[in-house]
Structures are given as C-alpha cells and as structure tokens.
Amino acid sequence: MRVVALLGLFSVLSFISPVTPLSAAMPDNLSKPTYAPVEDTISQAQDIPYPGTMQLEVDARDNVQGIFRITQIIPVAQAGRMTLLYPEWLPGNHAPRGEIEKLAALEFMANGQKIDWIRDDMDVFAFHLDVPEGVSEITAKFQFTSATTASQGRIVMAPSMLNLRWHQVSLYPAGHYVRQIPVEATAIYPPGWRAASSMRPKARQPRTDNLNRVAYRKTDYDTLIDSPVFAGKNFQTYRLSRRVHLNVVADDAKFLKPRKSHIAKHSKLVRESEALFGSHPYDRYDFLLALTEEMGSIGIEHHRSSENGVNREYFTKWNDGPGRRNLLPHEIVHAWNGKYRRPAGMWTPDYREPMRDNLLWVYEGQTQFWGYVLGARSGLFSKQDTLDAFAAIAAGMDLRVGRQWRPLIDTTHDPIIAARKPKPWSSWQRQEDYYNEGLLIWLEADGIIRRESGGKKSLENFARSFFKGKNGDYGVVTYELSDVIEALNAVQPYDWAGFIQERVYQTTDEAPKNGLTLGGYKLVYNATKSDFISANDKRRKQLDLSHSIGMVVSDKGVVKAVMWDGPAFKAGLKNGLTITAVNGKAYTAEMLTQAIEENRGQMNKIEIFAKNDDQYSNFLVDYSGGLRYPHLEKITADETAGEGGQIEGGIDRLLKPKTR
Numbered sequence: 001m002r003v004v005a006l007l008g009l010f011s012v013l014s015f016i017s018p019v020t021p022l023s024a025a026m027p028d029n030l031s032k033p034t035y036a037p038v039e040d041t042i043s044q045a046q047d048i049p050y051p052g053t054m055q056l057e058v059d060a061r062d063n064v065q066g067i068f069r070i071t072q073i074i075p076v077a078q079a080g081r082m083t084l085l086y087p088e089w090l091p092g093n094h095a096p097r098g099e100i101e102k103l104a105a106l107e108f109m110a111n112g113q114k115i116d117w118i119r120d121d122m123d124v125f126a127f128h129l130d131v132p133e134g135v136s137e138i139t140a141k142f143q144f145t146s147a148t149t150a151s152q153g154r155i156v157m158a159p160s161m162l163n164l165r166w167h168q169v170s171l172y173p174a175g176h177y178v179r180q181i182p183v184e185a186t187a188i189y190p191p192g193w194r195a196a197s198s199m200r201p202k203a204r205q206p207r208t209d210n211l212n213r214v215a216y217r218k219t220d221y222d223t224l225i226d227s228p229v230f231a232g233k234n235f236q237t238y239r240l241s242r243r244v245h246l247n248v249v250a251d252d253a254k255f256l257k258p259r260k261s262h263i264a265k266h267s268k269l270v271r272e273s274e275a276l277f278g279s280h281p282y283d284r285y286d287f288l289l290a291l292t293e294e295m296g297s298i299g300i301e302h303h304r305s306s307e308n309g310v311n312r313e314y315f316t317k318w319n320d321g322p323g324r325r326n327l328l329p330h331e332i333v334h335a336w337n338g339k340y341r342r343p344a345g346m347w348t349p350d351y352r353e354p355m356r357d358n359l360l361w362v363y364e365g366q367t368q369f370w371g372y373v374l375g376a377r378s379g380l381f382s383k384q385d386t387l388d389a390f391a392a393i394a395a396g397m398d399l400r401v402g403r404q405w406r407p408l409i410d411t412t413h414d415p416i417i418a419a420r421k422p423k424p425w426s427s428w429q430r431q432e433d434y435y436n437e438g439l440l441i442w443l444e445a446d447g448i449i450r451r452e453s454g455g456k457k458s459l460e461n462f463a464r465s466f467f468k469g470k471n472g473d474y475g476v477v478t479y480e481l482s483d484v485i486e487a488l489n490a491v492q493p494y495d496w497a498g499f500i501q502e503r504v505y506q507t508t509d510e511a512p513k514n515g516l517t518l519g520g521y522k523l524v525y526n527a528t529k530s531d532f533i534s535a536n537d538k539r540r541k542q543l544d545l546s547h548s549i550g551m552v553v554s555d556k557g558v559v560k561a562v563m564w565d566g567p568a569f570k571a572g573l574k575n576g577l578t579i580t581a582v583n584g585k586a587y588t589a590e591m592l593t594q595a596i597e598e599n600r601g602q603m604n605k606i607e608i609f610a611k612n613d614d615q616y617s618n619f620l621v622d623y624s625g626g627l628r629y630p631h632l633e634k635i636t637a638d639e640t641a642g643e644g645g646q647i648e649g650g651i652d653r654l655l656k657p658k659t660r
Contacts (some may be wrong), residue, residue: 026041038122043175044075045349050173051077052137053182053218060231061190061212066146066157070169073138079133081546083174085353087225088125088168092300092338094346094357094415098127099144099168106142110135111333125352126174144168147296151625161232161295162613163288163307164197167351168554173635177349182220187229188213195231196247198286199224200306200309208651210217211266221446225351226302228524239358240267243284249507250291251312253567258315263401266328269378271659273332276374276433276460281340287328291315293617297625299327301334303474311539321535325380334469337370344478360412361504362484365438370463383655388532388631390443390516393436394523395630399546400437401564402430408437408504424575428564431605440512443502443651447518448499448651449492454573458654520631527597529629547628548596549621557587559610567623575610580616581609593627600626 026032052075059069108115115138120126147153155161158423164187172181189195189212199216219227232249234257242248246266250256250539266287274280284576286305290298297309304335308331309659310324317323326470341365372389375381381389411433423429448460466487469477481500481544481597488496503512516523525547529537537544541555550566553559557579562568579587595606 024322031368039479040122040353042085042120042123042126045177045353046135046175046182047177047349047611050176050181051183054170054172054221056166056170056185056224057184057186058164058186058187058262059163060157061188063157063159063162063190066155067145068143068144068157068164068169070140070144070220072140072170073137074171075137075174076131076135079135080129082131082138084129084171085129085174085350085539086125086171086350088350089351089353089355091355092302092334094360094417095419096353097176097352097419098125098351101634102145102153102168104143105135108138108140110138113302117310121281123352137222141173145284150296151362154298156295158251158292158294158547160234160251161230161290162307163290163293163295163298164195164229164231166228169223169225172221172350172496174350174352177222178225178351179220179222179349182218183214183224184218185224186213186215189231190233192234193231195229195236196235196237196245196286196288197227197229198229198282198284198302199229204459227305228288228300228302228307230290230307232290238263238266240287241270243280243282244270244287245284246287246289248289248291249295249433251294255312255314255316256506259318262315265379268657268659269329269332269374269380271375272374273335274327275658276370276463277467278464279336279468280471281335282474283472285332285335287332289314289328292567299331301331301338303335303339305332306331309405319536321531322375322385322389323380323535323539326375327369329374329378329380330367333367333370333374336463336469337367339475340469340474341477342476344480345359346477348476357415358409359479359481359484360415360432361408361434361438361441364432364435366442366463368435368439369442369459373654377657379657385532387521387651388530390521391523391530391630391632392533392536393439394511394516395525395547396514397433397437397440398513399427399550399566400430400433400565402428402510403433403511406430406508407507408434408441411437422575425564426561437511440515443515444503444512444518445488445496445499445515446514446654447650448494452494453520457492458650462575463488465491511558516632516651519654520649521651522635523632524633525628526631527627527629528631530631531628533629543592545596545627545629548625549623552594553589555589568608568619569620571608571621572617573610573619573621575613577610579608579610580628581607583607584609596623596628599624 028434055073057071058190058298086095086098086100090097108117112370116131117129146157147155172178191212193212195214202215202217203539205215229245230249232252234256236248238246246593248256282304284304289308290309291312291314292309293312298307299305308327315478343359372386377385377388411430414432449457450550485496513523542560543553546563550563551559551568552561559573559575559577562573562575563577581587582591586593599606607621608619608621610617
C-alpha cells in the first residue's frame with residue numbers, strides 16, 4: 001500500500017510539472033512567511049585597550065553545596081548600551097563548552113541603583129544593559145553553581161578541594177580583544193586551604209579580616225582565563241626545577257605520600273621536555289594535580305600550567321601499573337604545541353568567536369606522540385609499558401572501521417559535533433581519533449625522516465625547529481597547514497603534502513601502522529593480556545574483549561561498547577545490555593573469558609544471556625578465535641630483507657632518555 005501511495009503521489013507531482021517548484025503549486029491564499037536574517041548587534045572584538053581595570057572577587061568558601069559567589073566591578077567609559085559576555089569558546093576544549101547554564105542570581109548595580117539586563121535573543125552568552133549617565137563603573141553579582149553529581153557535568157568544588165576556573169566565574173565586556181582587558185582577581189578560600197596557580201599573588205596581602213583571601217597581581221583577562229587554580233585542605237608543592245612546580249591536592253592526606261623517586265621522575269620529565277624542544281616558553285610552569293574521586297577528572301592544557309585530575313592512588317599504588325602517568329607528559333608538551341605554537345584557526349581574539357579545529361591532528365596528535373615518548377624518557381612509563389601502549393593504540397585504531405566513510409580530518413570536528421557525549425557505535429561513527437591516530441601518523445613521519453636521512457635526523461629535528469621559541473615567551477605564534485609541510489621539508493625533503501593528504505584527508509581500510517614497521521616492530525596478537533591493558537581495565541573497571549568477540553563489559557556486566565561488524569555485533573548485542581549468564585551459567589568476568597578461550601578452534605557458538613530493562617534475550621556469538629590481545633614484537637633481520645632496507649631500530653632510539 002505504501003508503494004502504491006508513493007507512486008500515486010509521484011504521478012500527481014509529475015502532472016503538476018517536473019520542472020515547477022512544489023511551492024508554486026500551493027494555493028495563493030495560504031500564508032507564506034519570509035525569513036529576515038537576524039542582525040548581530042554585539043560589537044566585534046577590536047585590538048584596543050579597555051578603559052580601566054576590572055575587579056573580580058570570588059568567594060569560594062561554600063565547599064559543602066559547591067556554590068561560588070562572585071562580585072565583579074567593571075569600569076565603563078560612557079553611558080548607553082553595554083554588552084557583557086560569558087566565555088563560550090574555551091581554549092583547550094576545542095568547542096563551545098562554557099557552562100552558562102550554571103550561572104545564577106545575576107544582577108547589576110551602579111551608584112546604588114539596580115540596572116536591568118536582558119539576554120541576547122541570538123547569543124545566550126551575551127547580556128545587554130543600559131548604563132545611566134554619570135556612571136563610571138557597574139557592579140555585577142552572580143553565582144556559579146558547581147555540579148554536585150557527575151550527571152550534571154564536572155564537579156569543580158568538593159569537600160576537600162576545588163578547581164577555580166576563572167572563565168566560569170567572570171564576565172567580560174564585548175568589543176575588545178581579551179588581552180586588552182586588565183583585571184585584578186581575588187579569591188576567598190575555605191579556612192586553612194592552600195592554593196596554587198601560575199598567577200602570582202600580590203607581594204603584600206591586605207589583612208582587613210580573618211578570611212583566607214588571596215589577591216593576585218594585575219594581569220589581562222586572557223592570561224587570567226589561562227591561569228586556573230587548584231586549592232585544597234590536603235596540599236603539597238614539590239619543586240621540579242627552578243621554573244616548574246608540581247602542586248598536589250588530595251581527598252585525604254594519606255594519598256600525599258610520593259617517594260623521592262616518584263618526584264625525581266617528574267623532574268626528569270621537565271628536563272627531557274625542555275631538552276626536546278630546546279626552550280621553555282614560560283617564565284614558570286605549575287602542574288596542578290588532583291588525586292581525587294570527589295572532584296571531577298580533568299586534563300586541560302594552559303600555557304604556564306595544566307589542570308590534571310587522576311586517581312587517588314597515583315603515588316601510593318605506583319607499582320600497580322602506569323595508570324594515568326601519561327597525562328602530565330601530554331599536558332606539558334602543550335606549552336609548546338598548542339599554546340605557544342597554535343593553529344591559526346584556533347586562536348581567537350575573545351571567547352565568542354568560533355574556533356576551527358582542522359589542525360587538531362597536529363595540535364593533539366603530535367602532543368599525544370611526544371607525551372608517550374617523554375613518559376618513557378623520564379621513566380614515568382617503562383619502555384615495555386610504552387610499547388604495549390603503542391600496540392593497544394594501533395590495534396584500537398584498526399577497530400575504528402568508520403574510517404571507511406569518515407576520514408581522520410572529519411574527526412577533528414568531533415569536539416563540536418558530539419561534545420564528548422557517549423555514542424552508540426563509536427567504532428563506526430568514530431570519535432576524537434585525531435589523538436591516537438595522530439600519534440601513529442607522527443610515528444610514521446619519524447620513521448620516514450630517519451629512513452630518508454640515513455638515521456641522521458628524526459622528528460625531534462622538526463619539534464625543535466617548529467615549536468622552539470624564546471625562553472620565557474608565553475605569547476602565541478600561529479601556523480597553517482602549509483607551515484607544517486614547509487617545516488617538514490626543511491628537516492627532510494619528501495612528499496609530505498601527499499603523505500598528509502593520504503593519511504589525514506582520505507578514507508582508509510586500516511590504521512596507519514607503517515610507523516611501527518619503520519621503527520622495527522610489528523603488531524601481533526596472543527592470549528596474554530599486557531600489563532598496560534590490565535591496568536587500563538582495572539582503572540576503568542571493565543573487561544576489554546575488543547579484539548576477540550568485539551565487546552567491552554563493565555565490572556557490573558553492563559555492555560559498554562560493541563565493535564561494529566564484530567562477532568558480538570553480528571549476534572545482535574548492543575550497548576547498555578546487562579549480561580546475566582554465559583553458556584547457561586551465571587555471569588562473571590572469569591566465566592566469559594573462560595568461555596571464549598574454551599571455544600578456541602571449536603564450531604560452537606558462545607551463548608550470552610542478557611537483559612535490557614525487563615526484556616531478556618539470548619545471543620549466540622559465532623567466534624572461535626580465543627582471547628586476543630595486541631603486542632609489539634621486534635622484526636627480525638630476515639623479515640626486513642623484503643622491506644626495502646634495514647630497519648634502523650627507530651622506536652628503541654626514540655624512547656631513549658636524552659638527559660642525565
């Protein structure tokens with residue numbers, strides 16, 4: 001009936017006229033609105049000084065209910081309309097992530113009188129108000145309400161610590177580059193708490209009351225937003241170098257027990273980083289590290305600091321595996337790659353202009369590459385853990401079968417498209433693959449440079465020439481794709497434009513793993529789970545069977561991910577199901593892995609009984625390959641004979657420390 005109806009409709013449309021627009025057939029007496037484009041009345045940012053200095057005070061004492069209370073004094077030059085903006089496009093987030101929904105109790109006053117405000121009907125991050133005659137400054141008061149559960153967003157204020165992020169607790173006037181807006185910020189912390197930031201407190205703090213008040217030196221709004229604070233009851237600072245400090249807050253003081261060897265490895269990280277790039281584009285650098293299950297996890301780069309949230313046992317269970325120890329190496333690399341050198345499309349004059357993320361495979365991909373390399377060189381990761389990480393990354397990227405329709409370049413838009421929300425079929429839809437696939441691309445680039453130069457050069461030469469800047473310069477130097485290609489050719493002539501076109505802009509059948517081969521290794525699979533994968537499963541509370549039946553299961557038996565077109569997918573399984581039985585026996589993780597291994601080489605199907613709400617179903621998984629986990633194995637001399645030359649052992653040399 002549907003086919004007949006459609007054919008009938010097609011006949012009617014054909015009778016009207018095959019070339020006449022459908023709207024032309026509509027009766028003339030019907031109402032037909034027309035669209036008038038909305039005029040943007042908000043002033044564009046100009047590179048001119050703002051008249052006066054903003055005063056910002058943040059009362060951060062309510063660590064029970066998680067409410068920041070803000071008073072902000074904003075100078076005004078003249079009466080009339082004024083527009084204040086709440087930061088929307090946030091550096092390091094690669095997307096419009098300003099939490100405008102958490103702003104509350106907004107009011108403005110001037111000369112003791114209330115000033116009404118109205119939100120812009122197109123840009124909800126903008127507030128308009130009319131400044132009366134004779135007013136030289138206005139006072140804004142409002143609240144930022146931290147998430148109190150993970151379902152509401154990231155928790156930034158917890159009973160024993162907080163993360164003061166200035167973009168969440170401030171407004172700024174439209175019409176000016178943010179670097180042209182002076183500001184003096186003050187924070188009031190809970191009694192006895194200590195705080196750390198790359199911003200320096202004033203030399204002399206006013207003591208007009210008994211509050212734990214910290215007044216920071218005058219700076220510009222751009223630098224303020226780039227200088228977050230970690231504060232807490234259980235706090236310790238460790239000096240890593242003359243310029244770099246590790247500031248740690250913890251849920252409980254018992255987790256603040258690093259060994260001297262742990263701190264020494266972080267110090268080595270700093271030395272190795274500065275040796276790699278040949279400079280330090282900061283006057284000082286502060287790692288802000290939270291050991292917490294109370295405050296939300298995080299990993300965000302800033303020019304002179306980074307926000308890092310890891311598990312409580314980061315130090316106390318050091319020997320249980322590398323855990324999140326690749327986070328700090330990644331974030332400090334961003335001081336050079338992402339902050340000092342930044343894609344032109346990702347530098348904006350304020351936090352209203354959209355960012356263009358198409359070079360994230362350089363910004364994040366090469367940072368991911370150097371993060372793992374520096375982790376190994378500093379000893380935060382063992383060499384074997386690093387090799388196992390490379391194996392897991394290469395194998396994981398091979399499972400992203402969505403590369404058949406979606407090229408890597410398109411994943412650079414994923415922070416905006418998906419906002420890091422879960423996807424039903426991430427292996428088919430793809431995610432922010434520019435991180436790990438970017439790592440593989442740059443590993444291959446390193447191998448090509450070593451091969452073409454006869455082992456005389458490597459990607460280190462590119463890093464030093466492209467990212468090196470003046471010591472202490474925490475400004476920004478932008479670049480385009482053409483600059484990347486030119487710099488690569490300056491290190492080692494090659495068809496880098498063609499290489500990038502093929503690896504980044506074209507669809508493919510498999511991940512770019514040639515860097516492993518050029519580096520002297522090949523990807524293999526066996527039934528032994530590496531320590532790296534075991535530690536990752538433990539941290540994430542999951543069982544990763546991606547490379548066997550094609551599924552990841554939580555420690556509660558809930559299906560977290562199903563690989564597109566894998567055995568579990570073909571059996572009908574999907575995310576969200578709860579497994580209750582395997583081959584007729586009550587489910588345990590051990591039962592599932594045993595069933596997979598016992599079916600190796602057999603003709604049987606693995607029976608997985610699962611429920612979705614109150615519906616129960618039996619799924620027959622056709623898989624007989626046994627447990628499979630990825631590893632790297634050294635290529636032998638015989639295997640290299642047909643590869644067009646001797647393998648130079650590039651990965652082994654890549655991971656060797658460069659400093660004492």
